[in-house]
Amino acid sequence: MQFQGTKEYVATDDLKVAVNAAVTLERPLLVKGEPGTGKTELAKQVAGALGLRMIEWNVKSTTRAQQGLYEYDAVSRLRDSQLGDARVNDVKNYIRKGKLWEAFEAGEKVVLLIDEIDKADIEFPNDLLQELDKMEFHVYETGEMVKAKHRPIMIITSNNEKELPDAFLRRCFFHYIRFPDAQTMKKIVEVHHPGIKDSLLTAALTQFYEIRETQGLKKKPSTSEVIDWLKLLLAEDLSPEDIARDGADALPKLHGALLKNEQDVHLFERLAFMARGRR
Structure with a gap:
């Protein structure tokens, strides 16, 4: 898989090198740059150029890393148990899959965009270290282990609003999109x-x-x-x-x-x- 840019996206030579290096190393590509320099669009164009489906996780200030894995809806289960709903007998009915789970269980290679990671709490990147390394996570409520069938191409964007942890940076291939001349x-x-x-x-x-x-x-x-x-x-x-x-x-x-x-x-x-x- 080689990204050479597209007709809709002007990619500089160093950006093409960065994308292809991240794909080869199977590491997340961390892309920084001024707002409006095409960081988010890059993921869409990489997916289109390589013929892959894209899964997009838009990070907000309230987003927690756990939401990217899954969420357990204990409140709904309690309500259903009070109503005598038979669904309560299977905890899986109350597990909501996150974007990482969706990417991991995909039957084909996908592009996973984690957009504007610097908006979240400083601990957010640290909470994803295990998943980025091993491409797996444990679901405590069901006891199952979710492993990536195909390692996704991860593109992570940041507007540099806050510094990211060193442990997280070590796991990424980094590229800064300079403002175009x-x-x-x-x-x-x-x-x-x-x-x-x-x-x-x-x-x-x-x-x-x-x-x-x-x-x-x-x-x-x-x-x-x-x-x-x-x-x-x-x-x-x-x-x-x-x-x-x-x-x-x-x-x-x-x-x-x-x-x-x-x-x-x-x-x-x-x-x-x-x-x-x-x-």
């Missing part, structure tokens, strides 16, 4: 907006990277946001001259697609005010 970004845009005029694309990307490099910016616009911005520019049929900025108007056209908080909007308004004052 202008040439790579042009290829990405071409996938989403084929045939876009080069003059408009060059003007828009020049402005986009200038905005990202503005000192004091709280949230830099991401790849997904520039894609949305260009969609709006095309819908409004704007020309490179239409989107040009000067000192008196530092805010970009349709800036709501790029600037996502009032602090950054005020920053560009202040820059415009200062530019007018120097005239």
Whole structure:
């Protein structure tokens, strides 16, 4: 199995190497990078390119590692026992399988995405060490051992909101998706907006990277946001001259697609005010 990117996803050479190395080593691929750099989409594209089914586990701040294995619904069993339901005689009726169990029992190799692992409690990654190593876990209520029939391709994403434990990192192959340079970004845009005029694309990307490099910016616009911005520019049929900025108007056209908080909007308004004052 070799991942070479897809028509819908521009993968750099080092990202292809990382994916294929993780597959060869049979280790989880831990992918970090700015929000909007295509970490989640990578798992979908790997699954599509290799012809595998994808199982997605979206992690939240309240997610516990045990939920990925299974959950035992003791409350429902107690209620059913009070009602005289015959289902209570088999504890398996109250075991809810998690995403890891689903991936382990699959009859074929699958891609398992554990998305935004850094959102959960710091102990969450440590609680999965045994399962990542041995690809098995014990179900205490039934006494059964669940083992992976086929070791899944695991892709784990993180937005770097918190540090992950060293013991967990040792079990992963790591890759950081750097923010695309202008040439790579042009290829990405071409996938989403084929045939876009080069003059408009060059003007828009020049402005986009200038905005990202503005000192004091709280949230830099991401790849997904520039894609949305260009969609709006095309819908409004704007020309490179239409989107040009000067000192008196530092805010970009349709800036709501790029600037996502009032602090950054005020920053560009202040820059415009200062530019007018120097005239």
